[in-house]
Amino acid sequence: MSQVETIRLDMERAESPLTPESSGKLGMWIFLVGDAMGFGTLLCGYGAMRYGSADWPTPYQHLGINLTAFMTFLLICSSVTMVKGLEGVKNGRRRTAQIYLLLTIIGGAGFLGLQAYEWTKLIGEGLKIFGNPWGASLFGTTFFIITGFHGMHVTAGVIYLSVMLALVSKPTTALGPGWTYNVVEISGLYWHFVDLVWIMVFTFIYLL
Amino acid sequence: MAEGHASPNYWMIWLYLFILTVTEIAVIFTPIARLLVVIALVSLALAKATLVAAYFMHLRFEVRTLSLIALTPLFLGAVLIFILIPDHSAVLHKTADSVKVAPAASHR
Numbered sequence: 001m002s003q004v005e006t007i008r009l010d011m012e013r014a015e016s017p018l019t020p021e022s023s024g025k026l027g028m029w030i031f032l033v034g035d036a037m038g039f040g041t042l043l044c045g046y047g048a049m050r051y052g053s054a055d056w057p058t059p060y061q062h063l064g065i066n067l068t069a070f071m072t073f074l075l076i077c078s079s080v081t082m083v084k085g086l087e088g089v090k091n092g093r094r095r096t097a098q099i100y101l102l103l104t105i106i107g108g109a110g111f112l113g114l115q116a117y118e119w120t121k122l123i124g125e126g127l128k129i130f131g132n133p134w135g136a137s138l139f140g141t142t143f144f145i146i147t148g149f150h151g152m153h154v155t156a157g158v159i160y161l162s163v164m165l166a167l168v169s170k171p172t173t174a175l176g177p178g179w180t181y182n183v184v185e186i187s188g189l190y191w192h193f194v195d196l197v198w199i200m201v202f203t204f205i206y207l208l
Numbered sequence: 209m210a211e212g213h214a215s216p217n218y219w220m221i222w223l224y225l226f227i228l229t230v231t232e233i234a235v236i237f238t239p240i241a242r243l244l245v246v247i248a249l250v251s252l253a254l255a256k257a258t259l260v261a262a263y264f265m266h267l268r269f270e271v272r273t274l275s276l277i278a279l280t281p282l283f284l285g286a287v288l289i290f291i292l293i294p295d296h297s298a299v300l301h302k303t304a305d306s307v308k309v310a311p312a313a314s315h316r
Binding site for chain 2 (some may be wrong): 017018019020026029030032033036037040041043044047048052060065069072073076077079080082083084087185188189192193195196199200202203204207208
């Protein structure tokens with residue numbers, strides 16, 4: 001480690017006691033907390049609207065549970081491949097890191113593909129953002145807004161992770177516990193957060 | 209922090225998450241009181257979220273204060289639910305959509 005880098009790390013340590021190894025990690029956490037409040041507000045609003053409605057359709061009778069259960073499974077798997085990829089970066093195994101990051105990206109892209117298929121199918125069955133054949137029109141509104149907002153996050157995550165894969169693949173990028181590890185770990189935090197939010201969305205929008 | 213700990217067995221976490229998801233789906237098809245279903249599903253979801261945050265996001269191996277920061281949205285979410293309660297108690301008669309024109313059909 002060069003002297004400049006040592007000094008830089010010492011400065012960061014002093015500035016960021018919560019995440020001593022990098023201030024970027026604290027930044028990501030603060031962003032995620034804010035983002036979680038966005039999702040929390042949407043879900044609380046969903047609950048309030050549903051409670052006030054007399055003809056809210058039972059979600060799992062109209063939204064395909066089997067497909068979304070598989071999508072949940074896919075996201076959980078991609079979270080595991082993410083931590084495995086991060087381990088690869090830490091241990092300096094470029095090939096392992098590349099393969100696991102690629103699997104994570106495939107998991108995310110697969111999720112998006114299935115969501116597109118699900119939306120198309122449901123729209124075909126009459127679920128629209130302004131109404132549906134089964135009951136309260138807000139059922140469709142909340143469904144598309146909340147799953148859409150989450151889908152946007154997955155899209156951003158897939159792009160983010162692709163950049164990380166490119167970074168890790170560059171032969172000049174030094175692996176091992178250092179800057180690269182921190183950067184990939186921060187992208188992992190975002191990815192796991194997207195998984196965590198989906199756990200909530202799956203429970204409240206599809207199962208309850 | 210995150211660099212200093214022995215990494216947890218991620219495949220076990222994956223297995224727990226898988227089992228909890230299967231349990232969730234089993235719960236909605238179990239013929240028990242609605243309130244019990246709600247309580248079970250919310251607890252299972254919180255358990256899954258905790259596993260992801262603690263192990264995948266390494267919160268367990270970070271400074272404790274960071275976990276407290278991560279919990280603020282949950283706290284504020286609970287506050288928001290209480291803020292919305294007056295609205296709930298004001299709902300004397302739950303309303304169905306007044307105009308029942310099967311909008312999906314007319315706009316198709």
